[in-house]
Amino acid sequence: MRHRGLHERPSRRAAAMDLHVHSTCSGDGLSSITDYARQARSKGMETIGFCEHADFDPRDRDYHYLDLARYDRELAQAREEFPEVLLLQGVEITYQAGLDDKICNWLACRPWDYVLASVHLVDYDDGWAVVSEPGTAKAYFAGHTCREAYVPYFEELLRAARSGIADVLGHLDLVKRYGTAYYGPFEPGAFSAEIRAVLRATVEAGMGLEINTSGLRQPPGEAYPTLEVLRWYRELGGQIVTIGSDAHHVQELGASSLDALELARAAGFRAVAYYEGRQVRWVDL
Numbered sequence: 001m002r003h004r005g006l007h008e009r010p011s012r013r014a015a016a017m018d019l020h021v022h023s024t025c026s027g028d029g030l031s032s033i034t035d036y037a038r039q040a041r042s043k044g045m046e047t048i049g050f051c052e053h054a055d056f057d058p059r060d061r062d063y064h065y066l067d068l069a070r071y072d073r074e075l076a077q078a079r080e081e082f083p084e085v086l087l088l089q090g091v092e093i094t095y096q097a098g099l100d101d102k103i104c105n106w107l108a109c110r111p112w113d114y115v116l117a118s119v120h121l122v123d124y125d126d127g128w129a130v131v132s133e134p135g136t137a138k139a140y141f142a143g144h145t146c147r148e149a150y151v152p153y154f155e156e157l158l159r160a161a162r163s164g165i166a167d168v169l170g171h172l173d174l175v176k177r178y179g180t181a182y183y184g185p186f187e188p189g190a191f192s193a194e195i196r197a198v199l200r201a202t203v204e205a206g207m208g209l210e211i212n213t214s215g216l217r218q219p220p221g222e223a224y225p226t227l228e229v230l231r232w233y234r235e236l237g238g239q240i241v242t243i244g245s246d247a248h249h250v251q252e253l254g255a256s257s258l259d260a261l262e263l264a265r266a267a268g269f270r271a272v273a274y275y276e277g278r279q280v281r282w283v284d285l
Helices: 033-043 068-081 100-107 134-142 146-163 176-183 188-204 213-217 227-235 257-266
Strands: 006-008 017-021 047-054 086-094 114-118 121-124 127-130 208-212 241-244 271-276 279-284
Touching: 017 086, 017 208, 017 241, 017 271, 033 047, 033 068, 047 068, 047 271, 068 086, 086 100, 086 271, 114 146, 121 146, 127 134, 134 176, 146 176, 146 188, 188 208, 188 227, 208 213, 208 227, 208 257, 213 257, 227 257, 241 257
Parallel strands: 006 279, 017 047, 047 086, 086 114, 208 241, 241 271
Antiparallel strands: 121 127, 271 279
């Protein structure tokens, strides 16, 4: 795991940050980097983290979609046009066990500002599913009990945390996005052993934990993760939390950021973080 410096940037405002934004450089993004930067300026936002999808499994819809030359070019253009907004170059890795070397070699291609590790695709005994896509998710959840569906997801997330390839672990309990339609509201306590193992590994790896607000506008109606899990993370020694909307359109930029900051405060955090050059920067709450 890289050494991560702890630097203060008190002039930035926590409510003016969004570290999980997808532009058209991602296969499912609907707005350009320039559109986001313009929207950020109009909303008074100061720090935007582009977190474009990088997928390494041919079964994934966006396998090898990300064009790095295009990403570099469009980001450079937006930085020149909107210098008042800090535009960070991040990437969201779809983590899969067994692909660590491939992912690490790919990440070495450039000096990222930060790397987010997320689990989207789950392999299980009788098939596979992208749990964040309604098509494959439907068959996955309909064909398994709650534990049969959720536990493999958290096991893969544990491997992601232990891999140490990323700076931040993304949307920890994303599996509930479509799972709630089959099993009802997600109860963290029913999976406390699995979730705590993930959180412990995250802390040991020096990784941050994302508060992803997209769940507030999706079927769960709550953030990924909830206050209970954030408190577990802090109790286990977690210090680094980031805020992200998981925006795929400019209208979602900064969505529910105040709710995320309130969750962080309620869990006992006094600051949130962002990254430059894979170094932690703190912003007081």
